[in-house]
Every structure is written in structure tokens, then in C-alpha cells.
Amino acid sequence: MGACCCKQSYEDVDFTTEPNLSHFDLQKLIGQGVFGKVRIVQHRKTKKQFALKYMDKAICIKQKAVDNILSERIILGRIHHTFITNLRYAFQDDHTLFLALDPMLGGDLRFHLEQQQTLPELQVRHYVACIALSLSYLHSNRIAHRDIKPENILLDQQNYAHLSDFNVAVQFSPQQPLAWSRSGTVAYMAPEVLAKKGYSTSVDWWSLGVLTFELVLGSRPFRAQSKDILVNSIINDPLVFPQDAYKNISLDCMNFITNLLDKSPYQRLGCHTDDFEKFKSHPWFRGLDWDKLEKKQLTSPCRLNKYKTVKPDIKEDGLVYSTKRMSLPLHEDSLPVTEEARCRLQLEQEFLDYDFTLMTESNRRNSFYQRIFNQNKQPLLL
Numbered sequence: 001m002g003a004c005c006c007k008q009s010y011e012d013v014d015f016t017t018e019p020n021l022s023h024f025d026l027q028k029l030i031g032q033g034v035f036g037k038v039r040i041v042q043h044r045k046t047k048k049q050f051a052l053k054y055m056d057k058a059i060c061i062k063q064k065a066v067d068n069i070l071s072e073r074i075i076l077g078r079i080h081h082t083f084i085t086n087l088r089y090a091f092q093d094d095h096t097l098f099l100a101l102d103p104m105l106g107g108d109l110r111f112h113l114e115q116q117q118t119l120p121e122l123q124v125r126h127y128v129a130c131i132a133l134s135l136s137y138l139h140s141n142r143i144a145h146r147d148i149k150p151e152n153i154l155l156d157q158q159n160y161a162h163l164s165d166f167n168v169a170v171q172f173s174p175q176q177p178l179a180w181s182r183s184g185t186v187a188y189m190a191p192e193v194l195a196k197k198g199y200s201t202s203v204d205w206w207s208l209g210v211l212t213f214e215l216v217l218g219s220r221p222f223r224a225q226s227k228d229i230l231v232n233s234i235i236n237d238p239l240v241f242p243q244d245a246y247k248n249i250s251l252d253c254m255n256f257i258t259n260l261l262d263k264s265p266y267q268r269l270g271c272h273t274d275d276f277e278k279f280k281s282h283p284w285f286r287g288l289d290w291d292k293l294e295k296k297q298l299t300s301p302c303r304l305n306k307y308k309t310v311k312p313d314i315k316e317d318g319l320v321y322s323t324k325r326m327s328l329p330l331h332e333d334s335l336p337v338t339e340e341a342r343c344r345l346q347l348e349q350e351f352l353d354y355d356f357t358l359m360t361e362s363n364r365r366n367s368f369y370q371r372i373f374n375q376n377k378q379p380l381l382l
Contacts, residue, residue: 015045019089019357021098024052030105035059035069036096040103050088050100057095065167069097070354072167075143076101077356082294083134085154085164090356097354104162106155109215113150118218121249123302125284127153128212130161133294135208136276138163139201142172147184148207150214159300172200186227187220191235191263202265209260216249217242221261235263256284 015023024041027049031038036055043050060069076087076099089100109127112119119127131153138145145152145163152165168183178198182189190206192199213221221239224230239261241254259269259282270279280290292298 018355019091019100021091021093024050024100026052031108034063035065040105041100049103051085051103053099053101055097057092057097060097068167072169073099073354073356075166075169075171079138079141079143081134081137082296083130083160083162084137085162086358087356088358090354092354101164102162103156104154104164105157106159109150109153109155109161109211112155113215113218118248119215120302121216121253123300124212124215125253125288126159126298126301127155127161127215128208129285129288129290129293131163131208131211132270132276132279133290134163135201135204135270136279138169139204142201143169144172144179144201145169145204145207147188148204148211149185149188150211153211158296159302160296186230186234187222189234190265192265194231195235199265202268202271205260205268205270206265208270209257212253212260213257216253217245221257250284252282252284252286256282 023044025044027040027042029037029039030051036053036059038051038053041050041052042048055069060066073087073090077090080086085101085104087099087101089098091098091100109119131148135145135148145166146168147165148163152163154162154164156162170179170183172179178200180196180198182193182196184193184203184207186194188207188210190199190203193203210220210222213219219242222230222233222237224233239258245254256269262268265271269282270276280288289298
């Protein structure tokens with residue numbers, strides 16, 4: 001990602017330009033993935049904090065992930081919800097892509113699950129309700145997340161759960177009402193995904209059922225020693241609770257999980273257009289004020305230990321404070337002639353439509369990818 005260099009002083013930063021790395025003070029690293037890392041940053045003018053996700057362009061191209069990354073950026077630029085890690089800025093330099101998102105300083109649910117093995121049922125109910133509200137919002141916009149799992153559920157400092165990571169999300173349309181590809185994480189995929197029968201937003205409710213089971217019982221409902229056996233188990237095996245489940249969780253919780261893990265999307269809880277009211281009225285949520293929850297006016301049933309919310313094994317790196325970008329040639333006779341210049345041009349062309357600022361959304365370029373999205377066509381996926 002480059003070597004560290006001296007950052008500009010506040011007085012030297014031009015805040016009238018499009019967002020770039022020099023607009024932010026870099027703080028601690030909080031996560032990492034295949035293409036890059038995530039760190040907390042603070043805008044040097046507004047003093048607002050963000051989670052800055054940064055990815056190496058060359059690695060994205062090498063891994064053939066460009067379409068997914070652009071699709072994620074476009075979807076994030078068009079959605080906004082209380083329980084989603086909302087996009088605030090997207091920008092780039094010659095080598096790196098940046099996403100500035102709402103900061104979630106409470107860690108992810110995988111981290112907390114590893115620390116505690118299981119989570120208290122009332123706490124899980126709180127998290128599941130938050131994610132259910134975000135899914136209802138996404139589904140009303142014909143978007144399926146397709147990768148609901150503990151790693152993708154992030155907590156804020158008030159212990160509210162937020163849905164993150166939209167790199168395999170898909171938007172459906174009347175022209176393309178179904179998807180067919182196996183996208184996501186196998187252990188959380190619905191039977192209709194694995195059977196390649198065609199599916200819609202119903203798959204997210206299945207994944208929420210797997211997530212709930214895992215959080216309250218400490219293991220997933222379907223397990224196997226190989227991928228093929230696991231796929232067969234999810235498609236064909238009945239749901240079985242551990243023998244001690246009746247001692248550890250309520251019957252209402254078990255019934256809720258059972259209704260989500262119905263192998264038929266036509267019978268599964270939450271899957272119908274008007275089914276979210278039925279979802280909210282399930283006995284497991286008895287006494288929950290959904291309106292106050294969505295406004296973040298409820299007291300969380302559990303407090304986070306703020307000193308144990310970040311994984312300790314993330315290695316520090318360096319980021320280059322850069323404000324300049326390569327200019328695209330206007331004429332064929334000005335195309336780059338060196339191999340290095342050609343590579344830089346490819347990087348720039350692949351991510352031409354990546355930049356985004358929430359406050360100036362109306363001024364975004366009418367790019368090829370955005371025209372596809374606006375026509376409600378399915379984003380390109382691997």
C-alpha cells in the first residue's frame with residue numbers, strides 16, 4: 001500500500017478538492033480482508049470519525065473482483081439505514097481504493113462469539129432485531145445481501161448491530177427477479193442457493209436463522225467435514241437442536257429459528273412482501289418496541305467491554321498521503337508507452353466510476369455502471 005510519508009499540515013490541506021487521503025488523520029487499524037485493511041480515521045476539518053476501508057487496485061484486478069467491488073460501491077451509494085454501515089465517501093489514488101464508512105467501534109460478532117462461545121439470548125434478540133430491520137429495508141429496495149454471518153455484523157459503541165460488507169449483494173428487478181449463482185459463505189447459504197433453483201431475497205432470512213442459532217448455541221445448525229457433505233446436509237437434512245438446547249434457550253427462540261430455517265422459501269418466516277409485520281409479532285420479540293429500536297432509543301441489554309473489541313493480530317502498515325491522480329489521455333497518440341504507465345492506465349480505467357461523496361450525490365457521473373443500476377439490471381457478479 002506504500003510507505004509512510006509525512007502528512008500535510010492542516011493549513012496545507014485543500015478541502016475544496018474532491019476527498020482524498022490528506023483530508024483525514026489516520027488512527028488505529030481495526031480489521032483486514034483479502035484486498036486490504038480497515039482503520040479508523042478522523043476528518044481533519046469536521047473532526048468526524050469514519051472507518052476507512054482501503055483496497056489495493058492491482059490485487060482487485062488480479063483476483064478478478066472489479067465488478068463486485070464496483071457493484072458494492074454503487075449499492076452502498078444508493079442505500080442509507082440506521083442499521084447499515086453507511087457510505088460517506090469513496091475515493092482513490094493511483095494504487096488504492098478507499099471507502100469511508102460509518103465507524104463501528106464495538107467489533108464484529110465473530111470476535112465476540114470467539115470470546116464468549118455463546119451470547120445471552122436477550123442480547124442476541126437485540127442484534128437479530130437490528131439486522132432484521134436492515135434486511136426489511138434492503139428487501140423493500142429489491143436488494144439481497146447474500147452474506148449474513150457474524151463477521152459481517154458490526155457493533156457500534158451503544159451495542160447496536162449494523163450490517164456490513166456488500167460485495168456480493170445483488171439487486172433484483174422485474175426483468176431479472178431471480179439469481180442463480182452461489183454467492184456468499186456456504187455454511188450460511190439457503191437450500192435454494194445451493195440447489196441452484198433460482199432465488200430472491202428469501203435467502204437472507206435463512207442466513208439470519210443460521211446466525212441466530214450460532215449466536216445462542218455456539219455452533220451452526222449444519223456441519224460437515226467437507227464442502228460437498230455440508231451442501232447435501234443443508235439441502236436435505238432436517239433441523240436438529242442440541243440435546244441441551246432446551247436448557248439454554250427459550251421455546252420461543254427455538255420456534256423463531258425453526259421458522260427461519262424452513263427449507264421452503266414459500267413457508268419461511270419473513271419471505272413474503274407483507275410478512276415483516278408477522279415477523280415482528282413473533283412471540284420471541286414480545287415486548288420489544290420496534291419503533292424505539294429503529295430510532296436507537298432503547299437501552300442495550302448488554303454493555304460492551306470497550307477494551308476488548310478489536311482483534312489484536314492486525315499488522316500495522318503505511319499509507320501514502322497523496323492528492324494527485326493520473327490523468328487519462330484524451331487522444332490515442334498520447335497513450336502511455338511504458339509498461340508501468342500502461343498498468344497505471346488500466347488501474348485508472350477499471351475504477352473510473354468509483355468516487356462518491358454523500359453530500360454531492362446528485363452530481364455523480366452518469367457512468368456505464370450507474371446506468372445499469374438505474375435501469376434496475378442485476379449488477380455484474382463473478
